[in-house]
């Protein structure tokens with residue numbers, strides 16, 4: 001696993017995310033059990049596993065949408081603690097794309113994109129608007145800039161959500177099942193956008209069951225079950241030669257259809 | 258191989274559009290509906306013509322005594338209202354100083370006009386001025402004592418002026434206070450939360466009339482000897498606190514309707530609590546509860562009549578006083594109809610404005 005197996009930008013040796021012995025409970029329920037994960041700059045990781053296995057919870061801990069109770073999470077050299085300063089610092093560096101887009105329905109597409117740069121990065125409005133247009137062009141919907149999210153299709157909304165995250169100029173992007181709420185014909189346009197992003201060298205953590213996407217862009221596939229990381233490997237090894245029985249069972253289920 | 262020729266767009270059938278179509282779908286769509294339509298038409302026929310005859314056709318409008326009304330009965334005597342009109346509007350305010358109230362009213366209208374002009378660039382600043390600067394100007398205009406203006410005691414403010422002062426102060430204070438209370442009630446900080454819950458439940462649990470009464474009878478007992486707390490100010494505080502509890506619950510219902518994903522997206526982008534509330538959550542939540550907010554405002558507007566019991570003379574109190582005038586006995590229908598009409602105009606305008614606002618803020622479907 002020392003070399004990058006897939007074509008695309010070279011992964012550096014510098015660590016950008018570290019999870020060390022992370023545990024999390026929801027009340028009595030132990031959701032994350034001793035999670036250890038190291039992510040290098042530029043790495044593209046796909047996380048899969050059965051429903052309820054803690055995938056969302058894990059990536060939501062990385063930007064503190066959920067709080068972990070034990071262990072350490074270090075992002076870009078900053079450790080996540082109760083210190084609000086550290087949390088803000090990390091959230092600026094980490095973009096997130098949700099299953100249900102979570103665009104702000106009362107703002108236009110462009111305003112959705114400008115909001116955080118203006119209020120969090122204190123960027124001048126004009127500059128933020130120009131940057132927003134640039135990213136909307138990147139996700140191929142500059143012509144929708146003046147519309148409201150409610151007037152767009154699901155695929156377009158998700159691409160706006162990606163552009164909105166990119167406007168903060170993050171060094172890491174988290175995706176939580178970005179295509180699961182979409183119709184099949186829209187999945188492709190979103191995946192294409194994500195592939196392009198991967199080619200630009202972005203560090204990406206992506207919860208998805210799109211195995212084609214995993215094969216083409218991921219450096220590493222992580223399989224989770226019952227709150228644990230069961231197996232992680234290069235995509236070709238992961239799919240062709242799974243080690244654990246649970247992985248095999250899971251793969252047989254999702255590849256069956 | 259057959260090729261498909263697209264069909265041309267045909268106009269809709271004549272019976273589904275136009276006047277006939279409208280009548281058919283709305284009034285005569287079924288037997289039951291037809292019966293209801295006819296019954297309603299009959300009720301209107303029975304009530305409306307006599308009402309118009311009384312209020313408009315046979316009514317007396319001009320003059321300064323009740324003689325014409327007594328000579329020719331059967332119509333409304335609006336002379337009663339026109340003779341007393343100034344008192345209904347300005348209460349016991351000195352007649353020579355009416356211009357000060359008029360000036361304040363005109364100033365408010367002039368300041369508000371640009372707020373409704375779409376291209377006006379300094380809306381936010383002007384809005385702030387109307388909320389925080391204007392009340393100071395209006396206060397000094399009304400009360401005087403500066404710039405050579407004669408001092409007028411607040412106890413002499415009255416009539417519709419007082420109603421409007423109380424209502425607008427109540428609205429302007431209870432709205433932001435209600436929002437803060439609603440946010441506080443949903444706060445994760447236990448102390449903030451319990452303070453807000455106790456406050457809301459206390460003020461919602463007591464009738465406004467007791468609040469007003471206690472504010473004028475009990476409050477002075479708690480205050481140090483000799484502090485003279487203005488009666489009008491006490492009424493304003495009482496009404497504002499009382500209504501803010503209601504407002505808080507209205508706003509909270511809106512906050513609850515906002516999906517969790519909106520909070521999370523705002524957080525994930527690094528917005529602070531107050532930024533995400535003011536930029537993301539409140540604009541959506543308040544838009545959802547416009548009907549509830551306006552409902553509260555309308556209730557507040559009408560509740561201001563209760564200040565009568567602590568000896569403030571709002572418009573209704575002035576009308577009551579006029580009805581007791583021995584020279585004008587027997588015109589309570591005219592007096593109360595006039596009051597009802599004025600209140601209705603204001604409340605109906607608020608309701609229309611809120612509907613226009615809802616339409617304006619509509620931004621397509623939520624997904």
Ligand SMILES: Nc1ncnc2c1ncn2[C@@H]1O[C@H](COP(=O)(O)OP(=O)(O)OP(=O)(O)O)[C@@H](O)[C@H]1O
Pocket residue numbers: 026029031049050051052053054055056057058
């Ligand atoms: N706020 C919460 N309170 C209590 N339990 C929760 C909460 N959120 C999630 N859980 C539980 O934690 C477990 C892991 O949830 P998580 O959302 O991380 O799963 P997931 O792997 O993302 O599943 P899916 O593929 O369905 O999205 C689930 O059993 C879920 O029921």
Ligand SMILES: [Mg+2]
Pocket residue numbers: 055056057176177
């Ligand atoms: Mg999930």
